[in-house]
Amino acid sequence: MITTVLPTYNRAPLNFVKGEGSWVTEADGRRFLDMGAGIAVNVLGHAHPALVDALTTQANAIWHVSNLYQIPQQQALADKLVDASFADTVFFTNSGTESCELAVKMARKYWYEKGQPEKTDIIGFEGAFHGRSSAGIAAAGSEKMTKGFGPLLPGFKHVPWGDLDALQAAITETTAAVILEPVQGEGGIRPMEDADLRAVRAICDEAGVLLILDEVQCGVGRTGKLFAHEWAGITPDIMMVAKGIGGGFPLGAVLATEEAASGMVAGTHGSTYGGNPLACSVGNAVMDIVADPAFLAEVNRKSGLLRQKLEGLVAAHPDVFEAVRGTGLMLGLKCKAPQGNVLQAAYDADLITIPAADNVIRLLPALNITDEDINEALTRLDAAATAVEHSLEGQAQ
Template sequence: MISHVLPTYNRAPLAFERGEGAWAIATDGTRYLDLGAGIAVNVLGHANPDLVAALTEQAGRIWHVSNLYQIPEQEKLADLLVEATFADTVFFTNSGTEAAELAIKMVRKYWDHVGRPDRIEILTFEGAFHGRSTGAIAAAGSEKMVKGFGPLMPGFRQLPWGDMAALEAAIGPATAAVMIEPVQGEGGIRPIADDDLRRIRALCEATGALLVLDEVQCGMGRTGRLFAHEYAGITPDIMMVAKGIGGGFPLGAVLATEAAAAGMVAGTHGSTYGGNPLACAVGAKVMQIVADGNFLAEVNRKAALFRQKLEGLVAAHPQVFEGVRGQGLMLGLKCRAAPADLVKASYGQHLLTVPAADNTLRLLPPLNITEDEIAEAVARLDRAADSLDA
């Protein structure tokens, strides 16, 4: 018989009842060091007191009014995002998938608005993950994502990841947009080179195509900058944000320039829950903490320490690991063993990790993880690798 919860996940036999910072505590009381952070969501760890206070205060005031009315908490968070980024305007969603859907709609509406409704093709890249809606899976295009869900939304063309020659051949006067993750998460913690991102920006400017960045996983301080594209010194026209922005509370956003959003007038998009007072109160507190320069400097310092220790781990277990990749605290261990086996071995060491494509194990700890916790995490990974070596 089918389970009461639709069985679309291969769930681990673990259940957690509470958390403290970088630790998740199972129903049997076992403490697990969490290097997954809810898949890059809990940027300030579990039960962060600042976020608990922000949520509790807002919960005692008002939870939901809908977007039929002005929402002061939403306006506060939008102001923080606009002040810190390229954007002129923000639309709030509940998830990264919803953000991807709006980004696609915004691209198409832009070209309709400027009198080119035929300009609909969006170029995307192999290994991408933009969510699991019909539009998002059409954008990614992988067989794993799309099999059985056809016919797919037209208007997307997937290119080989990192192949600038293929992009230069594909982009042209009919291209509506280029959509790319500055660092692929599900695709295996694969950063695009800064020079390539600058070249993509230049190609978009030369052809008029919009540049859409998906920073759902790599944004909100994860790479040591507030957003990963800052390393390349470029700005997008549209950007999708989610995961870390709510620190664990469901929240996403689409950031855009005034020009890119020009077609999105009243009635063109909406959300019942998107940008509700609870989510935005938490999101504003996350922004106030994570966007601080001192906080980001600490992320980079701890990321360098973590990476150094992981390089030593790779050297100690050449039969298990191939190398370290990523930026900031968005790190991946390229594996010679199956990542699923390493995830399972890590459970035995009371450590939580996340598998990804390209034979990669993702390490996505809270951004405020301590040095001692980093050392403990690597020690537990070492013991997990020992079990595979054996």
């Protein structure tokens, strides 16, 4: 008999009832150290006072009016994002999936209005994750994402991750854009090298196609800069943002240059909830904190501390872990032992981590995690690894 909640999630048997900072409390009273942050969402941890204040203040004023009217909170957040990025304009969504839908529409509409309606193809990279919508799964292309959901939305091609020769060969007169994550998240914490990201930008410029960056998971301070592409010194034409921008409140955005957005005139796109006063009030509070250079400097310092300790963990448990991957506070442990064993051992140690492809577990803590909590996370990971080793020894006997 089917459950009342559609059974599309393989949920852990945990029920968290309260959160504060990098800690969450289970209904039975156990306190878990949260190194997943709701899959890179809670960039300021749980119940951050500035976010709570922004939300409650707005909730006592007005919740929703729709985009038929001016929304001052939305305008303020758009101004902050434009001031802090390459973008000239912003459209607000509720999620990364919705941001992907608009990014695809925007790229295709751009060429249609330029008198080249044949330019509809979008080239993505294998291992990508761009959301669960029809456009998102077509852009990713993996069998895991697409099986059983055909016919797929046409107009998408895929090349191997990091294969720039294949990318260049795939571009034709019907190519509208290239889409990629500067750091693949679901794909196993795989950063694209800065030199390769610069090369992708050059390939797009030479071919005259748009570059769409998906920074839903790696953006909003996650890598130690406000947006991950900044490390490579390039800019996209269109960028998808979500997760961290709302600090836990559903909020996404598409940022674009004036040129790339030129086809999106009145009536071409819309959203009932996107950019509502509640979401944008929280988003403004997030930006006020995360976009501060001093805050980002601390993210970089903490990421160095965490990575150093993780390298030591890998060296101490060679039968459990192979390597550390990633950048900033978007790190992954490539496991030698079965990923599921490591995840369960972490749960048993009251520690939350996140699974990813390629037998990787992700560590995506709040960006304001304390040094003490980083040290505690490593103590618990060490205990989890030791438990996995004992389990493996028992299986071998």
